[in-house]
Amino acid sequence: MVNSIFATSLEDALKARQNPELIPYTGGTDLMVVGNEEASYLFLNKVPQMREIKTLEDTLRIGAAVTFTEIIHHEDTPEILKEACRQIAAPAIRNTGTVGGNIGNGSAKADSALIFILLDATLRLVSAREERILPLRAFYQGRKKLDLKPDELIVEIILPRHGLDNFYYQKVGARDALAISRLSFAGVLHIEEGVITHFATAFGAIADTILCFEEIDNMFIGKTIAQAKTIKKDYLEAMDKAIIPIQGRVSIEYRKDVVMNLLKDFLETKGI
Numbered sequence: 001m002v003n004s005i006f007a008t009s010l011e012d013a014l015k016a017r018q019n020p021e022l023i024p025y026t027g028g029t030d031l032m033v034v035g036n037e038e039a040s041y042l043f044l045n046k047v048p049q050m051r052e053i054k055t056l057e058d059t060l061r062i063g064a065a066v067t068f069t070e071i072i073h074h075e076d077t078p079e080i081l082k083e084a085c086r087q088i089a090a091p092a093i094r095n096t097g098t099v100g101g102n103i104g105n106g107s108a109k110a111d112s113a114l115i116f117i118l119l120d121a122t123l124r125l126v127s128a129r130e131e132r133i134l135p136l137r138a139f140y141q142g143r144k145k146l147d148l149k150p151d152e153l154i155v156e157i158i159l160p161r162h163g164l165d166n167f168y169y170q171k172v173g174a175r176d177a178l179a180i181s182r183l184s185f186a187g188v189l190h191i192e193e194g195v196i197t198h199f200a201t202a203f204g205a206i207a208d209t210i211l212c213f214e215e216i217d218n219m220f221i222g223k224t225i226a227q228a229k230t231i232k233k234d235y236l237e238a239m240d241k242a243i244i245p246i247q248g249r250v251s252i253e254y255r256k257d258v259v260m261n262l263l264k265d266f267l268e269t270k271g272i
Helices: 012-015 066-072 081-084 091-097 099-104 112-117 214-220 225-230 233-242 251-268
Strands: 022-025 038-041 052-053 059-063 122-126 131-134 140-142 153-160 167-172 183-192 195-204
Touching: 012 022, 012 038, 012 153, 022 153, 066 081, 066 091, 066 099, 081 122, 081 153, 081 167, 081 183, 099 112, 112 195, 167 251, 183 251, 195 214, 195 251, 214 233, 225 233, 233 251
Parallel strands: 022 038
Antiparallel strands: 052 059, 059 153, 122 131, 122 153, 167 183, 183 195
């Protein structure tokens, strides 16, 4: 067993990350459930570059070791992301759990990942050799399958700042609190001068990875709300064919019915 390391700088963390036996660790809320006494860890929650939220003109850069509570209370966090983070577990978990860990877990049930994928967020992935900027949609390749090299760390999530105010988010769980998603749905709509300039949806916890259907969503781009209504039936039929849930804790039929109802509710609440 290799000794665990507490990194205090990104340089030290990247150097240590070259040892494949060290498991990256920030809040540790998942590791508490599946902890391994024989494992060795690379503690990252003291790395300053991963603990910051930086506001730029067009983007918000969220360090991977930032907690859900810190995201909720930051003045520049988009409201849709705050809403998703508020529904993650209990205060103690939100105070400890980190956004990088939620993404790095590789689960289609990850509440924050659903929002980041919906909003076309990118990841800053860094190793001692190189740095990559990768769309989160490309990072998720399946259940627990990530485009993350053995010596890389998720350092930052880069999120657009504009056009995010008109949103819809619903999480369906077995109970009102401390619920793992049975399924989740989020959508965002942006209109300029009466024309839809951005329309996106994302579906969580119904397949091996978070589902987005950009080509179908683009049916509404360039349309007025009135024009969108005329193709609503075609849009819903295309989505119905594209959404193929997998078997899980609840039936495929239940997942399909609920997620389609949420999609219809999103359209109706936005006037489509």
